[in-house]
Structures are given as structure tokens and as C-alpha cells.
Amino acid sequence: MNLRKTFLAAIAVATSAFSASALAQDQETYNLSLAQTWGPNTPILAETTKHFAEMAEKMSDGRLKIRIDPSSKHKAPFGIFDMVRSGQYDLGHTASYYYKGTIPNxxxxxxxxxxxxxxxxxxxxxxxxxxxLMEQVYRPYGLLSFPGGNTGNQMGGWFRKEIKSLDDLKGLKMRTPGLAGEVMSELGVAVTNIPPGELFSAxxxxxIDAAEWVGPALDFPMGFQQIAKYYYSGWQxxxxxxxxxxxxxxxxKLPADLQEILRVAMRTAAYDMYIESYHENAMAWDKMKENYPDVQHKVFPPEVINALRKTTDKLLEQYAEKDPMARKIISSQRDYLKIVRKWTNISDKAYLESSATE
Amino acid sequence: MNLRKTFLAAIAVATSAFSASALAQDQETYNLSLAQTWGPNTPILAETTKHFAEMAEKMSDGRLKIRIDPSSKHKAPFGIFDMVRSGQYDLGHTASYYYKGTIPNxxxxxxxxxxxxxxxxxxxxxxxxxxxLMEQVYRPYGLLSFPGGNTGNQMGGWFRKEIKSLDDLKGLKMRTPGLAGEVMSELGVAVTNIPPGELFSAxxxxxIDAAEWVGPALDFPMGFQQIAKYYYSGWQxxxxxxxxxxxxxxxxKLPADLQEILRVAMRTAAYDMYIESYHENAMAWDKMKENYPDVQHKVFPPEVINALRKTTDKLLEQYAEKDPMARKIISSQRDYLKIVRKWTNISDKAYLESSATE
Incomplete structure (x- = not known):
């Protein structure tokens, strides 16, 4: 690769009679920087950015070089939006709901x-x-945005006591952030925000009486299964x-081929993260069942689910009332869900139910 | 692109003092051919290969050119394996279960x-x-094999009469190919193979009394909903x-960067096909419900599902007994299913069930 670059540079000089700048530009190496919310070794998430950078570098034969700065380097895990917007970083990998304050939609x-x-x-x-819709939200900030990987269906959290009714939620101290926290709060839960490093001992x-984190793969290393016995399926x-x-x-600034390489590498890295999450969650849940046989899987009773849903709808309606763009996005997803869920129900859901052996 | 190529060729000549062959080789255009089972405009499937070729060409800045020959050109929709093996084509897009005769595993x-x-x-x-495992099966034939796109969960077929018990299957004339056909046949179904073009009138x-095809997106244009009222969820x-x-x-023959471009383009095209199938099936099912309100979604009764499963297990065991490699692949999937399905059950399945509104 280096030999080739030297050679190309030599040609560019030797053939100045030709329009050498076109060649020089085409073969230019672009050193890009990426800031991520995650640490350098966060399972699945940090692997996704490494995997993305490797694909982009290999496909471009080294013309794209992507330096990844984890949160331990830039110290601003929730400042990714600002740092990419200002040009301090070329790229970011984060979750859009961290920026509720700056860019609520x-x-x-x-x-x-x-x-x-x-x-x-x-x-x-x-x-x-x-x-x-995502472009309409991000472009005004001088940003392009692409799906960056799915965690899969997240669990509803670890509870020390079984939740049998809405009453069991009243006064419960729980770590659950974001919109889910707002909903839980409306139902009488004392929602607290505790840094990840202190969650286990809390x-x-x-x-706290309960903690919602992600799913088996990321929950297992946190150790919740050692303390809380009830592991609930999610809704949030x-x-x-x-x-x-x-x-x-x-x-x-990038030539069209490198833009396409970045676009496709991001798209594949995102899909791969979904599939890796699926695999890692399955493996971790299997290990959990084996090593912690006391852990019980639970589903919230219909009374609780109905209250959660009603409160979610109420809060979403409040957001939609305040902002036409919020309404546009929420409606778009809701309308799409109405159609796509019918298909999910007669395909995967019907199959999973009718082929169930236990 | 052409200008750049001309320019590079001119340099290669002008600078023969340098080792110009390295440059020439790196910038060489590779004209590859792809044979697909599908027609030039088969929904979803033909779009997948087009989409793949476009990504590869754009990412390689035109150094990869992929000519796609549909079945109407090469006249051998089920000969893709042989044509790629012999080198008549560089690439193929097909389904591996079409080659049960030549490469059963x-x-x-x-x-x-x-x-x-x-x-x-x-x-x-x-x-x-x-x-x-896939590499172990294909490498001996001088072939590399990659996932090429998922249809999503396929439907169990269109039936003119409701299937209420195992007895209703006896003597039923049905189009359902492959392993599903073998299973149905064991249960007394008269399995027939009818060319796609004649299915509707049959x-x-x-x-025939019933026909299994794919799912709403590909079934809708076949017109089955005009004749058969019962649309069953799948198992096969x-x-x-x-x-x-x-x-x-x-x-x-390809340089490492172009190999990676091909690999990633295939991977993305495959994932995209899964997602496009999901979307198109959802839209088609919605349209079907609206335009053909008589169509009823059904799930086979437990008695039928249990018999289908038992027979499937029996046939798979027969295949496994005859061939150690078959056993290895079947066992690998079965063992994996035991673990991964537990996760599916407490995540997506539990969510779909508990959040269901109807």
C-alpha cells in the first residue's frame, strides 16, 4: 500500500504535463476521526465501530483511515452530537435519544x-x-445520520420483588431512563438516575428495588442476576x-466511491450489530439460566402493560402537540406499525406460537 | 470514470521507467458475469442482484463491472451451481435447495x-x-458461498377448504416442493409439481386444491387470493x-480491496433483501385484506402441526443417517435453535404477545 502510494506520488510529479491533480485527488488518503459514546472495549457497541472502520479501510485499499476515539479519550460520551456538528470529529457513533435536550425530535x-x-x-x-424523516431532523445541523446498529428487543428490567399489579409499582425505586422513566414515573415509580458503575451496589x-439496563448480553456482566430474581420482558x-x-x-469532501464505501460499511455494521446482539443475548441468557437457576423470566401482567401503554400514548400525544415534526415522526411510525405488525403476527408470531414445543 | 481510465493508461505508457504494471493491475477493470435463477424483473429477488451490482460498481469506482444474466438469457434457472462451478459465470444468485440432486447437503x-x-x-x-459449515460443503466444488437474502417467514399456502384435522390432508392435491413436499406426502397429501405459470389455472x-408459494408480496401477483379463501401460516x-x-x-484473481467490496456488497444486499421482503409482505398483506375481505388467515391445528413436526424429524433423521455431513449441519442448526429460541421467546415473542392490542 505504501509502495503504491509512493509510486503514485512519483508519477504525479513525473507527469506534470497531464492534469495530475485528478489522479492525486482520487488517490488521496482521508484520515477521518470518529467519536463514540462507548468505551474502547464495550461489548458489541465498540466492536461495531471497529468492524465498520476495518471494512471501510479494506474496501478503500487504505484511502480511508478512521481513528476511533472512545469516551475514555474525548471524555464526552453524551457530547457526540456537538463534537461532530462542530467538526471536531468527522464521524460519531451514539444513540439519538441521548440528545433529548438539544435535538428532541x-x-x-x-x-x-x-x-x-x-x-x-x-x-x-x-x-x-x-x-x-431522519434527514429532515439532522440536515439543519449540518449532519448526515444513518442507522448504526440495533440492540434487539430490550428487557424490562431486574426486580427484587414480583410485580403482580399496578400497586406493586407504587413507590418502587427504579433505574430506568428516558421516555420509559417518564412513563414509570407517572405510574408512581420513584425513578432515579444512577451511574452505571454504581448500579450493582445500589x-x-x-x-433501588429494580434496574432496567439492556438485555442478557450486557446485563450479565453487570451482575444483576446475583441479586434480583425476576427478569421481565420489555415494552419500552x-x-x-x-x-x-x-x-x-x-x-x-469525499469522492463518490468513498462516500458509497462509508454508506455501505455503516449499513452492514449496523445490521451486523443487530445479529451479533441477537447471538450474544441468546448465549448470555442460556448461561444465566444454567448458572443462576433462581432467575425467573416474567411478563408484566395485562393490568400493568395496559397502564404503561396508556401512559405512553398520553406522553407521546403531549410531545406531538408541542411540535409538528414530532407528530410527523410519531405518526409515521405508528401508521407503519399498524400495517407491518399484521404481517409480523401472521408470519413470525404465528410460527413461534404454533411451533412452540414447551 | 472513462476519462480517468484514459488518463491512467496514458500515464502507464508515459512513465514506463516506473514499474507501471503495478498501477495497471491495481486499476484494472474486472468484468464479471452473474447468472441468476430469477427473471430480469422478478420482484425483490432480481432487485437484490441489481442492488448488489450497483453497490459494488460504485464502491470500486467502476473497477468492478457486473453483468447480470437472468433466466431468460441463460435458460438454466436451476443450473446456476454448474455454470458458476465450470467458470461459465463468475457469480451466481440462486437457492441452495434447488441442487438437492447434485449437492444434497x-x-x-x-x-x-x-x-x-x-x-x-x-x-x-x-x-x-x-x-x-457452508464453506466445507461448497469449497470442494471450487465455489465460495455467501448468504444472498432472506424471504422472511414463508406462508404455509393457499387452501380452498379449511384444514381442521389430519384427515383433511388425506388425498388433498397440493403444490409444495422440496422437503415440505416430502413431509406432506407422508401425511397422505398428493403432492404435485406444476410450473409457476400454470399454478393459478390449476x-x-x-x-390442485392447495398451493404453497412464498408470502403475500410474491403470492399476490399470482392471484391465489381470487380462488382460495384460507391462507395458512407456515411451518416449512x-x-x-x-x-x-x-x-x-x-x-x-481479484485484489484484496475488490474482494472485500464484493463480500460487503453481498452481505448488505442479503440483509436488505430480508428487510425489503418484510416491507413488501406487509404492504401486500394489507392490500389483500382490503381488496379481498373474504381471505381468512388460519393457523394449522395442533394435531396437524404435531404430525408435520414428527414427520419432519423422521425425514431429517433419515438424511442424517445416510451422511455424516448432513448430520453435522442439521445438528448444528438444531442445537443452535435450542439456545437462540429461548431468547426469541422472552424477547420478541413475549413482547408481541404482551403488547398485542387485538
Whole structure:
């Protein structure tokens, strides 16, 4: 690769009679920087950006070089939006619902409670108008945005006591952020925000009674299964998509082939993250069942689910009332769900139910 | 692009003092040919190869050119394996279970009745050992093989009469190919093979009583909903993956960057086909419900499902007994299913059930 570059440079000099700049520009190496919310070794998430950078470098024969800065380097895990917007970084990998304060309409591109599952969400993004809406939200900030990987269906959390009715939620101290936290709060839950590093001991000491994190793969290393016995299926993030951000000026500087290489590498890395999450969650849940036989899987009773749904609808309606663009995005996902879920029900759901052996 | 090529050629001549061959080789254009089972305009499937070729050409800045020959050109829709093997074509896009006669162990890479759903199947391919097994099957033929797109969960077929018990299957004349056909045949169904173009009139005239095709998106244009009222959820192809084949000699000739471009373009095109199928099936099913309100969705009764499963297990065991490699692949998928399905059940399945509003 280096030999080739030297050679090309030599030619560019030797053949100045030709318009050598075209060649020089085409073969230019672009050193891009990427800031991610995650640490350098966060399972699945940090692997996604590494995997993306490797594909882009290899496909471009080294003309794209992507330096990845983890949160330990830039110290601003929730400042990715600002840093890519300002041009301090060319690219970012983060979740759009972290920026509720600065760019509130972005959160719906991560997930909506009682919303789309991962394949339904990708269908909406790529074939149901989602990409266009996301562009309308991000372009005014000089940013391009692409789906960056799906966590799959997230679990509803770890509870020390079984939730048998709505009453059991009243006064319960729980860590659950974002829109899910707002909903839980309306139902009488004392929602608290505790840094990840302190969650285990907070649950152990009884500072909190319950904690929602992600799913088996990322929950297992947190150790919740050692303390809380009840593991609930989720309602709040049925297919959470993280995202890539690209500074528009960086993008516009790149030749068309490198733009396409970046686009396709991001798209594949995102899909791969969904599939890797699926695999890792399955493996971790299997290990959990084996090593912690006391852990019980639970589903919230209909009374609780109905209240969660009603409250979600109420809050979403409040957001929609305040902002026409919020209404546009929420409605687009809701309308799409009505159609796509019918298909999910007669295909995967019917199959999973009718072929169930236990 | 052409200008640049002319310019590069001129340089190669002008600078013969340098080792110009390195440059010439790196910038060489590779004209590859692809044979597909499908017609030039088959929905979803033909779009997948077009989409793949476009990505590869754009990412390689035109150094890869892929000519797609549909079945109307090469006249051998089920001869893709042989034509890519012999080098008559560089690439192929087909389904591995079409080659049961020549390479019987390949069929398990498409789908297995009562097997993995699409995300479970991709997890198995990419993280659960599937790719390695597929390589063991295809390499001896001088072929590389990659997942080529998933149809999603296929429907169980169109029936003119409701299937209420096992007895209703006896003597029923049905179009359903492959392993599903063998299973149905064991249960007393008169399985017939009728060319696609004649299926509609065969069902209309009563030559057959039922027809299994794919799913709403591809079934709708066939017109079955005009004749048969009962549309059953499937059991036989829960996540059918088509595939790309690449001639090994072609592959080995390509520089590493173009190999990676091909690999990633195939991977993305495959995932995109799954998502496009999801979307198109949802839209077609919605349209069907609206325009043909008589169409009823049905699930086979437990008695029928249990018999189908038992017979499937029996036939798979027979295949496994005859061939150690068949046993290895079947066992690998079955073992993986046992683990991954537990995760599907507490995530997507539990969510779909608990959040269901109707």
C-alpha cells in the first residue's frame, strides 16, 4: 500500500504535463476521526465501530483511515452530537435519544415504547419513509445520520420483588431512563438516575428495588442476576437503534466511491450489530439460566402493560402537540406499525406460537 | 470514470521507467458475469442482484463491472451451481435447495422446516458456525458461498377448504416442493409439481386444491387470493435464505480491496433483501385484506402441526443417517435453535404477545 502510494506520488510529479491533480485527488488518503459514546472495549457497541472502520479501510485499499476515539479519550460520551456538528470529529457513533435536550425530535429514531421491533424498524427506515424523516431532523445541523446498529428487543428490567399489579409499582425505586422513566414515573415509580458503575451496589444495598439496563448480553456482566430474581420482558425499547453521525462538510469532501464505501460499511455494521446482539443475548441468557437457576423470566401482567401503554400514548400525544415534526415522526411510525405488525403476527408470531414445543 | 481510465493508461505508457504494471493491475477493470435463477424483473429477488451490482460498481469506482444474466438469457434457472462451478459465470444468485440432486447437503443452508427464523438464521451463519459449515460443503466444488437474502417467514399456502384435522390432508392435491413436499406426502397429501405459470389455472380448475408459494408480496401477483379463501401460516420455511455463489478462480484473481467490496456488497444486499421482503409482505398483506375481505388467515391445528413436526424429524433423521455431513449441519442448526429460541421467546415473542392490542 505504501509502495503504491509512493509510486503514485512519483508519477504525479513525473507527469506534470497531464492534469495530475485528478489522479492525486482520487488517490488521496482521508484520515477521518470518529467519536463514540462507548468505551474502547464495550461489548458489541465498540466492536461495531471497529468492524465498520476495518471494512471501510479494506474496501478503500487504505484511502480511508478512521481513528476511533472512545469516551475514555474525548471524555464526552453524551457530547457526540456537538463534537461532530462542530467538526471536531468527522464521524460519531451514539444513540439519538441521548440528545433529548438539544435535538428532541431525534429520540424517536432510537425507539418508541410499544413501537417497532428491529426488523420492523429497519423496514420503516429503509422502505417506510424513516430515512427521509431522519434527514429532515439532522440536515439543519449540518449532519448526515444513518442507522448504526440495533440492540434487539430490550428487557424490562431486574426486580427484587414480583410485580403482580399496578400497586406493586407504587413507590418502587427504579433505574430506568428516558421516555420509559417518564412513563414509570407517572405510574408512581420513584425513578432515579444512577451511574452505571454504581448500579450493582445500589441494587444490592436496596437504594433501588429494580434496574432496567439492556438485555442478557450486557446485563450479565453487570451482575444483576446475583441479586434480583425476576427478569421481565420489555415494552419500552422493542428495537433500539443506535446511530452514525457524519459531518456534512467531511462527507462533501469525499469522492463518490468513498462516500458509497462509508454508506455501505455503516449499513452492514449496523445490521451486523443487530445479529451479533441477537447471538450474544441468546448465549448470555442460556448461561444465566444454567448458572443462576433462581432467575425467573416474567411478563408484566395485562393490568400493568395496559397502564404503561396508556401512559405512553398520553406522553407521546403531549410531545406531538408541542411540535409538528414530532407528530410527523410519531405518526409515521405508528401508521407503519399498524400495517407491518399484521404481517409480523401472521408470519413470525404465528410460527413461534404454533411451533412452540414447551 | 472513462476519462480517468484514459488518463491512467496514458500515464502507464508515459512513465514506463516506473514499474507501471503495478498501477495497471491495481486499476484494472474486472468484468464479471452473474447468472441468476430469477427473471430480469422478478420482484425483490432480481432487485437484490441489481442492488448488489450497483453497490459494488460504485464502491470500486467502476473497477468492478457486473453483468447480470437472468433466466431468460441463460435458460438454466436451476443450473446456476454448474455454470458458476465450470467458470461459465463468475457469480451466481440462486437457492441452495434447488441442487438437492447434485449437492444434497446444500439444502440445509436455505432453511429447515420448524427451523430458524431469519434473524436466528443470520445469527447461526455469522456467529454460530454456519459459514464454516457452508464453506466445507461448497469449497470442494471450487465455489465460495455467501448468504444472498432472506424471504422472511414463508406462508404455509393457499387452501380452498379449511384444514381442521389430519384427515383433511388425506388425498388433498397440493403444490409444495422440496422437503415440505416430502413431509406432506407422508401425511397422505398428493403432492404435485406444476410450473409457476400454470399454478393459478390449476387451482382454479381444481387440478390442485392447495398451493404453497412464498408470502403475500410474491403470492399476490399470482392471484391465489381470487380462488382460495384460507391462507395458512407456515411451518416449512421459517427463514429461507437464497445465496450468492462465487467461482474460486475468479475470487483469487481479484485484489484484496475488490474482494472485500464484493463480500460487503453481498452481505448488505442479503440483509436488505430480508428487510425489503418484510416491507413488501406487509404492504401486500394489507392490500389483500382490503381488496379481498373474504381471505381468512388460519393457523394449522395442533394435531396437524404435531404430525408435520414428527414427520419432519423422521425425514431429517433419515438424511442424517445416510451422511455424516448432513448430520453435522442439521445438528448444528438444531442445537443452535435450542439456545437462540429461548431468547426469541422472552424477547420478541413475549413482547408481541404482551403488547398485542387485538
Amino acid at each position: 431525534a429520540m424517536y429514531f432510537t425507539t418508541i415504547p410499544f413501537g417497532l421491533t428491529a426488523p420492523e424498524m429497519y423496514s420503516w427506515f429503509y422502505y417506510g419513509g424513516g430515512m427521509d 441494587l444490592e444495598r436496596g437504594t 425499547e422493542p428495537g433500539a437503534e443506535v446511530q452514525f453521525l457524519v459531518n456534512e462538510k467531511t462527507w462533501d | 446444500a439444502m440445509y443452508f436455505t432453511t429447515i422446516p420448524f427451523g430458524l427464523t431469519a434473524p436466528e438464521m443470520y445469527s447461526w451463519f455469522y456467529y454460530g458456525g454456519g459459514m464454516d 387451482l382454479e380448475r381444481g387440478t 420455511e421459517p427463514g429461507a435464505e437464497v445465496q450468492f455463489l462465487v467461482n474460486e478462480k475468479t475470487w483469487d
